Amino acid sequence: MEGKPQVEIYDTTLRDGAQMEGVNFSLQDKLRITEKLDEMGFHYIEGGWPGANPKDVAFFREVRKLPLKHAKICAFGSTRRADSAVEEDRNIRLLLESEAPVVTIFGKSWTLHVTEALKTTLDENLRMIEDSVSYLRKQGREVIYDAEHFFDGYKADPEYALKTLQVAWEAGARILVLCDTNGGTLPHEVEEVMKVVRERLGKGVPLGIHAHNDSGVAVANSIAAVRMGAVQVQGTVNGYGERCGNANLCTVIPNLWFKMGVASIPEDRIRKLFELSHFVSEIANLRHDDYQPYVGRSAFTHKGGVHASAILRHPATYEHVPPEAVGNQRRILVSDQSGKSNIVYRAKEMGVDLDPKDPRVDALVQKIKEAENFGYQFEGADASFEILLRETLGEKVKFFDLESFRVIVEKRKEENTVTEATVKIRVDEDVVHTVAEGDGPVHALDNALRKALERLYPALKRIRLSDYKVRVLSEKEGTAAKIRVLIQSTDGERVWGTVGVSTNIIEASWEALADSVRYGLWRKLRREK
Template sequence: MKVELYDTTLRDGAQSEYISFTVKDKLRIAKKLDELGIHYIEGGFPGSNPKDAEFFSRVKEIEFDNSKIVAFGSTRHAKVKAEDDMNLRSLVDSGTDYVTIFGKSWDMHVRDALKILPEENLSMITDSIEYLREHGIKVFFDAEHFFDGYINNKEYAMKTLRAAEEAKASCLILCDTNGGALPFNILEVLNEVKGKIKTALGIHAHNDSDAGVANSVIAVRAGATQVHGTINGYGERCGNANLCSVIPNIKLKLHINCISDNQLKKLTEVSKLVAELANMSHLHNMPYVGRSAFAHKGGVHIDAVLKNPLTYEHIKPELVGNERRFLISDLSGKSNILAKAKELGLKLGKGSPEVKVILDQLKEMEKQGYQFEGAEASFELLLMRTLGLVKKFFVLDGFRIIVDTHYEELTSEGTIKVRVGNRYEHTAAEGNGPVNALDNALRKALEKFYPSLRDVYLTDYKVRVLDTTEGTGAKVRVLIESTDGKDSWSTVGVSENIIEASLKALIDSIEYKLHRTRGQ
């Protein structure tokens, strides 16, 4: 059985709240989807906006190895001939060999939304497909709201499919446009429809009942040969079926080779890139591609995974380009410590006295409010310091923060004094707030000794109040993420004083970088 993957991230995904791709973004994503092995990439609606029109113009310059670009649009308007319909003409002018058009298959929509007779809607479907085919275009027909339409008026929903089939559409896609169907609905309807239609069937599932992925997979199991979805499940309202789950489910669970093994290994990379270009956080708990998808925290779990990963992992993470991670927390046992040490290339045995020292220190620090799950660089330093493997690159001799008002604007200045060997450096810097000023001053003082710090900057800064009942006197935990343009790392600091907590996290960040670059 051959299953074709149809990505609509650039059109349906872009209809998601908070997401707006530039033309450059869309072209870059399209090339990545091609590398992933996606068969069809829906580029957008050329008749709706200049941005999509520009995309179709520029995408012709790109060579694709695996993917076909598809233009998207609707059937002709009521009371307008197909050859006179601006939407259909824009689809032809897009220059693509494939076009997907959507048409109504729920009689309620025909009656209440379009306000036309049912027969007119059938003519619109037939005329539109025939017009596009006359121009040498292969047509996919999206039967919009098909499952709702079929449940409410089976006879009319089937008439819309037959109209598209008689016009020789290449594939009829059954759409759960409202996203309310459940897997048993999909299975029942598909089993009935496939016996009445000879044309290939597809599935286009939305996620409003959190069943988009399940509905897509069950549709394939029932005989659908084209699957629509978006990367990371982006889409209108609650999103579309997430291809980052659909693809590995089809390939690894249904054992249908929709893409190659090497292409599947690119899945996590593509997921992260699309999230970055969408300016959205990459959800850590996404199946298959999330950072936490193969992360283990409980000591019993880690001990078992070290013996046999299948004990707590349903697939090998490397199959989808992800990686196994062992988390450090107050639930940690010796297995966690040993696993993390092994990950860092350190030789520690279960009987090593250092393991107990590290474990005791870890539990004491977490009692104070530290949390190392999201601050792995700080934990690595804790491990290395206990083993005596971290050089003391500098000593902080003191710091001061001045916050002043200048022309009705708040200004912050950080003054810092550090010692490197026998040499002292006393310097100051301004910043957007006291923490930024302190960060600037610390790096300014140390850059003279360690030039590699010029490339380091903060990319994220989070503050968590640990005990809200203490009010302004409560302890806070500061988590910062830093990068040098190549690698990223996270560190943590805890104190009743937010400046001190921030400084602890900043110092760990700098020491981690210097440890990694051997003090350059």
């Protein structure tokens, strides 16, 4: 990073990110994320608000036991209450008792909040800022001052907003962070306001940015602030945060490095951003956003045939950075928009070298277009595609043939519903006829198929369904609508997807289920060879 401008990364996933709807980190979750952020080389990690809840109190106690190598832990809180002595303020006392080496204190910049929320005078608010920052500094803490609602406050009363910054700086704050708390400021406004702040306070006063995403520009605002001289960016992993979220550090960090030549975390850690993003979403128990820039699964995914063909010749034609630079990977999809290049690329990933001039490639492209026209989708059904590919090339991925199946669902008054499936399949010359019950039609079919096959194929015991999704394709048809079923399966080592389509949900489910079992058995047999 020598020679590059440097920006500090301040993470508030554990505090601001935890305020997002649907997020509830446990103490262990917060400690695990802290270790991961430190491993990534983040400069500051905001642990929470001491005293806000027992969990945050416990966090500051337990985090002291972690052997952190890079990050400083920050305790977050407000200035002292109006008309009270700072030495007697409970919030200030708890911040000190947290023993965090850094305290991030927020104060009011907007006259509306001073008079209506705090119910105090403008002068008293300035004293609250000065007393709090000064006292914390005298207690040996590094103080980061978050100017809450700064941009809204500046628009309402520029002189007063600037005065709050001046007071915080003179009281001993190490850095002044301008907060777009309501998320309503646009990038050009950030640049205009920061220019005035820089002129008024002088270039020697370090500034930071804390942006919310209510206008969809939190990342853009953070970049604009850095352009105007900000040396710290506050944000969260995956942009988690209250309402519409905060600036997404998984986007900010690579934008700074690749687009602006500005360093933040070590270069080798940038290649772990994909891992970090997915780690935090897993800990938060939230589905990862596939369409997230840089770290989303679809960020380097190509579907159109023209795109795929160009990518194979030169990746820069449709990729702004190499996917490996952030730990992601390129994906070429197979769909009704695919050309030969998509098929050849996907086949190569599966260990099959195809000549684009091979007539079987044309046949496969045609089969895929016809299948997707009917309602199939292979983007989430890699196993169904591979079965289609290999069978088109003459390879057998069969193992069994269906003779018939029947499903009976019986409901009697207030008793539990009983579901029973009967399956008749042919394995070579043998016909196997089994019956099994289950928690619903698909579960019963799965149990009956396993009962028929496990004696012949013991490997089936390791294969299980891990996800089941249903999509109605023609809603206007009502109960006669065409249904697409996607099944995800695993053998404990790998996960694969299969698809089935029919106007009958049970038939569509059977098709996806049968493909799942065939693929799992074929994969096991292939590994043994």
